[in-house]
Amino acid sequence: MPTLQRKLLGLLPRIGVRVLDLGSGAAVLYRRGERTRVPMGRGADLVLRGGAEGWRSVPLGDSGARLVLDESRAAAxxxxxxxxxxxxxxxxxxxxxxxxxxxxxxxxxxxxxxxxxxxxxxxxxxxxxxxxxxxxxxxxxxxxxxxxxxxxxxxxxxxxxxxxxxxxxxxxxxxxxxxxxxxxxxxxxxxxxxxxxxxxxxxxxxxxxxxxxxxxxxxxxxxxxxxxxxxxxxxxxxxxxxxxxxxxxxxxxxxxxxxxxxxxxxxxxxxxxxxxxxxxxxxxxxxxxxxxxxxxxxxxxxxxxxxxxx
CATH class of the missing domain: 3.40.50.150 (Vaccinia Virus protein VP39)
Structure with missing residues (x-):
């Protein structure tokens, strides 16, 4: 059964507010442009303006750090x-x-x-x-x-x-x-x-x-x-x-x-x-x-x- 929060998020686009649902009770609200999500692991996400094609998160060994790459530009x-x-x-x-x-x-x-x-x-x-x-x-x-x-x-x-x-x-x-x-x-x-x-x-x-x-x-x-x-x-x-x-x-x-x-x-x-x-x-x-x-x-x-x- 949808929670009250989910119902509200579903209504927002009707008044021109866009929603990027991040799950676990979190969401990004915006009016212009597109927003996309790059998972960062351990409950963290990176939110980007524009498409996420070519972007990915790379773990740096077991350091706990991660590198976010626009792979097409890095490879070029x-x-x-x-x-x-x-x-x-x-x-x-x-x-x-x-x-x-x-x-x-x-x-x-x-x-x-x-x-x-x-x-x-x-x-x-x-x-x-x-x-x-x-x-x-x-x-x-x-x-x-x-x-x-x-x-x-x-x-x-x-x-x-x-x-x-x-x-x-x-x-x-x-x-x-x-x-x-x-x-x-x-x-x-x-x-x-x-x-x-x-x-x-x-x-x-x-x-x-x-x-x-x-x-x-x-x-x-x-x-x-x-x-x-x-x-x-x-x-x-x-x-x-x-x-x-x-x-x-x-x-x-x-x-x-x-x-x-x-x-x-x-x-x-x-x-x-x-x-x-x-x-x-x-x-x-x-x-x-x-x-x-x-x-x-x-x-x-x-x-x-x-x-x-x-």
């Missing part, structure tokens, strides 16, 4: 889908590590317009962020991103092996570099065809650390580097103080975009020689034609620095 551009998934997973992994290692200061080297800092805040990190960006245009955007966040400090300097004044190639969007493009880089990115340079200040990382860590009773810093082929130079500038970082993240290249930049194996060997160990490798860019990975985000920790369990 597998490379973009994989890179988007890697970016998401990298962010989740880094945020978990910051919590696990009780990080209270993230050094954001090569901050550009503040994309990394904003991501950290979105993902729940509340500790100090110290961002370094040398180029004028990007630094203006970085300053704006951080201006209402008192625990996000910004410096208009680059970091490297020695204190110096250098010329940096600009006008390459997020790929501005102290290094010139390689032949491979020129073939891959049209933006490298035109360039202009800007004079910037370079400082050693070890000379900036006391200022960045000021006021922290028990500093537990994490080092993120994304400097377009210059990460090893930044790391060299940490000197003996590299041992103070409990974790780190570096963009490592399997294919050289910049002249003189290290290959992935060389960079990782240096980091491992300083006591870091890999916890994750996430593709940043891939060739569409061949599928080869161009660059990875390499996430590492100093295992001995993990706090003792309570």
């Amino acid at each position: 551009d597998e490379r973009r889908f994989q890179l988007a998934a890697a970016s998401y997973l990298c962010g989740q992994h880094v945020t978990a590590l910051l919590d696990r290692y009780a990080v209270n200061c993230v050094f954001d080297v090569g901050a550009n317009a503040g994309q990394y800092g904003r991501q950290l805040r979105r993902l729940g990190y509340t500790g100090r962020i110290v961002s370094f960006e040398p180029t004028a245009e990007a630094f203006a955007k970085l300053s704006e991103a951080a201006e209402e966040d008192p625990d996000w400090w910004v410096y208009q300097v680059g970091l490297g092996r020695e204190d110096a004044t250098r010329s940096i190639h600009v006008g390459w969007n997020t790929m501005n570099s102290l290094l010139p493009p390689s032949d491979y880089g020129k073939d891959r990115y049209k933006r490298f065809a035109k360039t202009r340079t800007e004079e910037i200040e370079i400082r050693r990382l070890d000379g900036m650390m006391d200022k960045a860590l000021a006021g922290l009773g028990d500093p537990r810093p994490y080092l993120k580097m994304d400097t377009q082929g210059y990460d090893l130079e930044v790391f060299a500038g940490a000197g003996d103080r590299a041992g103070e970082f409990v974790g780190m993240q570096s963009e490592v290249a399997t294919l050289r975009l910049y002249e003189g930049s290290p290959r992935m194996g060389e960079a990782i060997a240096v980091y491992e020689g300083s006591g870091f160990e890999i916890t994750g490798m996430y593709p940043v860019s891939r060739e569409a034609a061949t599928g080869r990975v161009v660059e990875f985000d390499c996430v590492m920790v100093r295992a001995a620095a993990v706090p003792a369990a309570d």
